Amino acid sequence: MKNWKLKEIVVLSALSVVFAVVYLAFLPVGKLLSGLFGPIGYDFIFGIWFIVSIIAAYILRRPGAAFLSETIAATIEVLLGNASGPLLIVTGMVQGLGAESAFALTRYRSYHLSVLMLAGIMAAVFSFIWGYFQSGYAALSGGYVAAMLIIRMISGALISGVFGKAVADGLARTGVLSSFALGRELRKKRAS
Structure with missing residues (x-):
């Protein structure tokens, strides 16, 4: 966060708080x-629980935005009373790392829908691996576990990726993000 502007930190924090409440809901x-x-x-x-990482990264276009937003959201969720307790913070970190990995693959240069969907899929995969050991999925049949993973990946792609992009684009169209990377990109598209 060395080169982050205060307004970026504020937006990342605000998104994290809002989505902590959404996660609880x-x-x-x-x-x-x-x-x-x-x-x-x-x-x-399950994709709903990754959405802040995709939205924050898409708006801010900063390395670490996905990881930090998900970690902060999980921390706020614990403070608001999620029964999972502090272990949920580790879960948030794992989910954030999954989403972050997709943006890192593009060296933080691409924020197209396909990358946002990949971020949702990667968050799903990372969270599933973590959940496999945390939640005892090994006791379930292999086919059932495979179906869980596939459904979670689809949920990550559609809810986090597609819906997350739609939410951020909607915010950008209002003008509230005009001084952020997404807002500037939108202005360039309109000028073309």
Whole structure:
């Protein structure tokens, strides 16, 4: 964060706080889906828990934005009372590293939809590997575990990548992001 501007830190922090609340709000939805479909139920909406990392990276275009936003969101979620406790912060870090890895692959030069979707997929893969050991997926059948992973990856691509881009683009169109990388990109496209 050495070369970050104060406004970038403020936006990253604000997004993290907002999405910590969103994450908490989606826990009952996950529990309902899990009650209906078993452990795989959470995977249908798991992409929601990666979305801040994709939105923050897409808006700010800074190395570390995905990791930091997800880590801060997880920390806020714990402070707001998530029953998972401090271990959730490690989960947030793992998810953030997954998303961050996709942006690092492009050397932080590409923020096209395909990269945002890849970031959602990578967050899903990293979180799944972490969850495999944390949540005892080894006790489930191999086919079921594979289905969980595939559904989580699709959720990461669509909810975090596609929907995350739509949310950030919508914010940018309002003009509130005009001094950020995404806002500047939008202005260039309009001028062309």
